Each structure stands twice: as C-alpha cells, then as structure tokens.
Amino acid sequence: MFLPLNQSSWLSSILLVFISSLNFGKGLCPMDCYCDESDLSVTCESPSNLQVVPISLNPDFYGELRRLDLSFNKISTLEDRCFENQVKLVRLDLAYNSLSSLQSSKVFYPLPELEYLKLGRESDRKYQHWCLGIFAETQIFELKGQSEINLSFNFIRALELNDLMGLGTLDLSSNPLHSFDGLPLNLRELFLANTNNISSSSLNSMFASLRDLRYLDISSNLFQKGELKDLYSDSLFKLVLRNNSNLFHMDIDASLSQMIRLRSLEIRHQPNLEKVTIDLRHFGKLRYLDISDNHKLSSIDFSNRRPTPSQKEEEEIISSPHHQLVSRLRELRLVNNHLSIFQPGDISQVDSLEDIFLDGNPLLCDCHLRWIQNFLKLKGGSVKRDMEVSCSSLPRNLSSIPQEELYCRDKEFELWVVLGLLLTLGSFCLLSFLLLYTRRNRLNNKKKIVDANATTIAEDIGTMAGTWRSKSTGMTFLDQNEFIYATPNNNDRIIPAVQERNNDIPDYYYYGGGTLPNRYFIQQQRHSNHEEDEIFYLP
Known part of the structure; x- marks a missing residue:
C-alpha cells in the first residue's frame, strides 16, 4: 500500500518511487x-x-x-502518519530538503522507538516556527531518554520545547538564539555551537533549570568581554570549547572551579588563545583534559597559585590527610600548541595520570622534560607515544636523549653574571674617564716655556701654560686659547689677553699682554702657499 499523495505529487511518486533498482527477497x-x-x-x-x-x-x-536517511532531497511536505508502517524506526534524517509544512501533529506518529530525528538546514522560516509549535503542542512520539533531535543550521530564535520531557539530546547549533529559555528540563546533552554571544549569567540561568545536563558544547561562540567567569553546575560531566575567537586568556579556575562533577574538558582550536592557567586542586574528578590545536598558546600554568600560607597554616596543611594532591586525571593532551617550555607543576604529583601527549610543540630540550622522560619510562609508554615527544632544539626523540643533556641554565645566576659584567664595564669606563680628566688637568697646570737660546725646558708653575717660539721681532708666547706676544726678557707674569678687534683696520687685532706695558698687534699676510704672522710694535 502506497503513501497517501496529493494530486500534485502523483506523477513524481510514479516516476521516483516505484522504479526498482535492487531486489530483496520480499520487496524492491x-x-x-x-x-x-x-x-x-x-x-x-x-x-x-x-x-x-x-x-x-x-x-x-x-x-x-530501523534507519532511514532521506537527506539532501527535494521533499516539500510530510503527510499525516506517513511513517505509520515503520513503527520500529530508530533513526530518521530529513535534513537538507525543501520542507515547507507538516500536515498535522501526527506526522511522526506512531514511532515509539525513534531515538534520532534530524530536520536541519531548512530554508523556510515559517516551517521552522510551525515545526517548533508542533513539538510544543504535543509529544510527536513516545520519546525515550536517549532520543535525539537535530535542529541545527536553521533560523530558530526562541524555543518552546519544555514539554518534551523524554528528549535526551538536542542540537541547536548555528541558530541565532536570543535566549536559552524553553529547553526540555530533562535534557542530558545540548549542542549550542555558533548560536549567539554567550555570557556567564545566561549559562548559569540555563544550568539552574537543566539539572540533569551532562554534556554541553558551546564552541564557535563569542564570550561577552572575552571571558567566562564563575560558571556553576553540579551535573555537567563534559564541556567542549572550540574556536571561540575572542578568548585570549583562559583562567580555568575562575571559570569552571564550581563545576564540581566535571570529568572531561576540551579547549581546542582557539585561534587567539595565548595563555591557560589551571589549579588541579579544584578539579578532583577531572579525568580527561584536552588543550590542543591552539597555535598561539605558548604558556600553560599547572602551578598551585594559592596565597602563601603562614607558618601555622602550613603546619596544619601538612598534618592534614588531604595534603597530597587529589586528582583522577588520566589523560592529558597538549598537542599542536606553541609550547617551547613545559613545566609540569602539579601534574608531577598526579599518580593517576596514564597518558600525556605533547607532540607538535616546538619544545626546548631542557630540564623540564626530564619529568616527561621519566614518566614515559615509569608508565611503560608505547614506542608510538614515546616517539611523539621530540624537541626542536635537539632534533631527536626524547627517549634517545641522555638526561645529562637535558639541563637548564640557572637564570638567576645568568642575571648576576650579566649584572657583574655591566658593573665591571661601567667601572672601567668611569675609571678611564677619571684618568683622562685628571691627566688633562695636570697637563693644563704644567707650564712649559721654551727659550729659543736655550736647549733645556724650564717649568714654571706660576706662569701660563704655553710655548715660546722665536720670531723676527722677539719671542712669541703661544697660549692654548690665543696668541700673546711678548719678549722673553719680560719678567712680568703673562695673563691671558683679551682679543680686541680694530674697527679701523679689519685684518688687525689687538692683544692685551696682561701687565705688559706695551701693546702689540698682528698683521696676517696670506700668500698663495702659506700664512705668515708679522708682528708690529706699537709704542
């Protein structure tokens, strides 16, 4: 017996339905x-x-x-009870069609064993609104706790699905949701990738109503202010964060420490994430941690960042039976990040850890990798896992590198060495400057007088520094700053003279000779080959 068809679809049903291409023993x-x-x-x-x-x-x-996949076709309508002969149907996929209407709320009736229904990628917004109305108006099938509905890639903005109490999994990815109100209260798995801007308050409001939620995917969403803070859920087991483009620094403690049952956390494919911090003491039930494929991530801090306790508090902590780090972490994946240094921090105290993956990072072969090397030997790591850990500074597998080559330079010692060198260089420069300055002053204080008629050099501390030299009219005293002309037989002290210009004769200058009674002037005669000073006496 064929499905009821309207007149417009009769011809297409004849051409497309009843032509057989494969023969079963009992049907086509x-x-x-x-x-x-x-x-x-x-x-x-x-x-x-x-x-x-x-x-x-x-x-x-x-x-x-049991399974029927009709996706990527041109089905435009679904008639009343069109699946009534498929009462054992478990999975039904109607995505990527041209559905514009469902004739009644009994389109999917009765399908008591249906667990998966996909109606995504419909272009007609009226259909989508009507379809959600059908879901809200009646239970479209006897939903089991594992039932799943996929409504991704539509134009859904508001939800009216509170009454679908048996729905287990709901995919609302790539819908411009305005809020998370109207979700089925018994929902266990929820996909909200690429829905809208997400805030901590909206998520906490949703967590407060979905008390059985175990799985949440909020990938490809923008977080308000680029951060998630103080999320609270006492039911969530797994959280997935991928491709959240405005996430730069993930403080997992501040965001998720109140998710007391969290067992699995994925932070992957974050295009701008640069730093992650986590204190494992806040995540006692976490078993799987995946922080991978974040190509700008250069720092992961596993250290205990609690305030330093007082001596009394420290004694109480040590005597406490909970002093040791309590963690159930079994697998840690840090693949394809930009880590050059891996500092295990509190990871080194996790006895439950079975696997750690660090391949795809530009790791430096230093002392921080000794713990990884010992961990692989202690856990009996497979060859494949062992070979995945390699270094960029020493292009060899970690297992083949002797531990004496895995050393760290003491940064504090290096700092003191650099400071010592700088101080030594500075002291040398200062000493050189002082020596030069002192020598110059000593030279300035020494007065050298050369007598043209004598062969010895006489030093007179009481006279100006300079040099006597012979001229045709007498002896010339050459000062460092100017020429002072006088006779060598003058016993008066030579004082720096002030140069005076004669306004009447532009090329003539007068030089005062200190206490000398007479004044002299120079006429500079310039010739083609040399300059010559001639001295004229003025009475």
Whole structure:
C-alpha cells in the first residue's frame, strides 16, 4: 500500500518511487537509494532528488526498518502518519530538503522507538516556527531518554520545547538564539555551537533549570568581554570549547572551579588563545583534559597559585590527610600548541595520570622534560607515544636523549653574571674617564716655556701654560686659547689677553699682554702657499 499523495505529487511518486533498482527477497528498493537488508537501513541521499517519502513498497520489509536517511532531497511536505508502517524506526534524517509544512501533529506518529530525528538546514522560516509549535503542542512520539533531535543550521530564535520531557539530546547549533529559555528540563546533552554571544549569567540561568545536563558544547561562540567567569553546575560531566575567537586568556579556575562533577574538558582550536592557567586542586574528578590545536598558546600554568600560607597554616596543611594532591586525571593532551617550555607543576604529583601527549610543540630540550622522560619510562609508554615527544632544539626523540643533556641554565645566576659584567664595564669606563680628566688637568697646570737660546725646558708653575717660539721681532708666547706676544726678557707674569678687534683696520687685532706695558698687534699676510704672522710694535 502506497503513501497517501496529493494530486500534485502523483506523477513524481510514479516516476521516483516505484522504479526498482535492487531486489530483496520480499520487496524492491527505490531508484537511487541504497537498501541494506542486513542492518535494515535505507539511504536515499542526493542525487536521488526525491519529492515524496518512498516507503511502503513492501510492508513486510519496511515494517522492520530501523534507519532511514532521506537527506539532501527535494521533499516539500510530510503527510499525516506517513511513517505509520515503520513503527520500529530508530533513526530518521530529513535534513537538507525543501520542507515547507507538516500536515498535522501526527506526522511522526506512531514511532515509539525513534531515538534520532534530524530536520536541519531548512530554508523556510515559517516551517521552522510551525515545526517548533508542533513539538510544543504535543509529544510527536513516545520519546525515550536517549532520543535525539537535530535542529541545527536553521533560523530558530526562541524555543518552546519544555514539554518534551523524554528528549535526551538536542542540537541547536548555528541558530541565532536570543535566549536559552524553553529547553526540555530533562535534557542530558545540548549542542549550542555558533548560536549567539554567550555570557556567564545566561549559562548559569540555563544550568539552574537543566539539572540533569551532562554534556554541553558551546564552541564557535563569542564570550561577552572575552571571558567566562564563575560558571556553576553540579551535573555537567563534559564541556567542549572550540574556536571561540575572542578568548585570549583562559583562567580555568575562575571559570569552571564550581563545576564540581566535571570529568572531561576540551579547549581546542582557539585561534587567539595565548595563555591557560589551571589549579588541579579544584578539579578532583577531572579525568580527561584536552588543550590542543591552539597555535598561539605558548604558556600553560599547572602551578598551585594559592596565597602563601603562614607558618601555622602550613603546619596544619601538612598534618592534614588531604595534603597530597587529589586528582583522577588520566589523560592529558597538549598537542599542536606553541609550547617551547613545559613545566609540569602539579601534574608531577598526579599518580593517576596514564597518558600525556605533547607532540607538535616546538619544545626546548631542557630540564623540564626530564619529568616527561621519566614518566614515559615509569608508565611503560608505547614506542608510538614515546616517539611523539621530540624537541626542536635537539632534533631527536626524547627517549634517545641522555638526561645529562637535558639541563637548564640557572637564570638567576645568568642575571648576576650579566649584572657583574655591566658593573665591571661601567667601572672601567668611569675609571678611564677619571684618568683622562685628571691627566688633562695636570697637563693644563704644567707650564712649559721654551727659550729659543736655550736647549733645556724650564717649568714654571706660576706662569701660563704655553710655548715660546722665536720670531723676527722677539719671542712669541703661544697660549692654548690665543696668541700673546711678548719678549722673553719680560719678567712680568703673562695673563691671558683679551682679543680686541680694530674697527679701523679689519685684518688687525689687538692683544692685551696682561701687565705688559706695551701693546702689540698682528698683521696676517696670506700668500698663495702659506700664512705668515708679522708682528708690529706699537709704542
């Protein structure tokens, strides 16, 4: 018996439904479909271009059908009870079609064993609103606790699904949701990737109503102010964070320490994440931690960042039976980040850790990798796992590097060495300057007088520094700053003279000779080959 069809779809049903391409013992498979009798499944994906649901060719076979995939076709409508012969159907995929209406709330009735329904990627917004109304109006099927509905990639802004108490998994990814109100209260798994800007307050409000939620995916969302703080959930087991582009620094303690049952955490493919901090003392039930594929992530701090206790508090902590780090962490993945130094911090105290993966990082072979090397030997790491840990500074597998080559330079010692060198250099420069300055002053204080008629050098502390030299009219005293002309037989002290210009004769200058009674002037005669000073006496 065929499905009820309206007149407009009669011709298409004849052409597309009843042409067989595969023969079962008891029935036929629709053209361009793949039918598997062993697992009782039918797949009619593109390019089938079906316009109607091709079921009821053989009720004996299709009555046992478990999986039906009609995605990527051109089905525009679903009629009342069109799946009534498939009461054992478990999975139904109707995504990527041209659905514009469902004729009644009994389209999916009765499907008591249905666990998965996908209606994503519909372009008609009226259909989507109407479909959500059908969900809210009545239970479309006897939902089990494991039932799943996929409504991703639609235009859903508001939800009215409170009454679907048996729904276990709901995928609302890539919908412009305005809020998280209207979700089924018994929901256990929720996908909210690429929905809208997410804030801590909106998530906490959702957690308060979804007390059975175990799994949450909030990937590809923008967090308000680029951070998540003080999230609280006493039911969540697994949290997935991927591709949150405005996340730069993830303080896991501040964000998730109140998720007391968290067992699995993924922070992956964060394009701008640079630093992660986590104190494992806040996550006693965490078993799986994956911080991978964050290509700008250069720092992961596993240290205990609690305030330093007083002596009395420290004694109380040590005497406490909970002094040792309590953690159930079994697997740590830090793959394909930008880590050059791995400091295990509190990770080294986790006895439950079974696997750690660090491949794909530009690790430096220093003392921080000794713990990893010992861990791999202690846990009997497989060759594959061991070979994945390699260094960029020493292009060898970690297992082949002797521990004496895994050393760290004492940064504090290096700092003191640098400071010592700088102080030594500074002292040398200062000493050199002082020596030069002192020598110059001593030279300035020494007065050298050379008598043209004598062969010895006489030093007179009481006279100006300079040099006597012979001229045709007498002896010339050469000062460091100017020329002072006088006779060597003058016993008066020579005082620096002030140069005076004669305004009447531009090329003539007067030089005062201190206490000398007479004044002299110079006429500079410039010739083609040399300059010559001639001295004229003025009475």
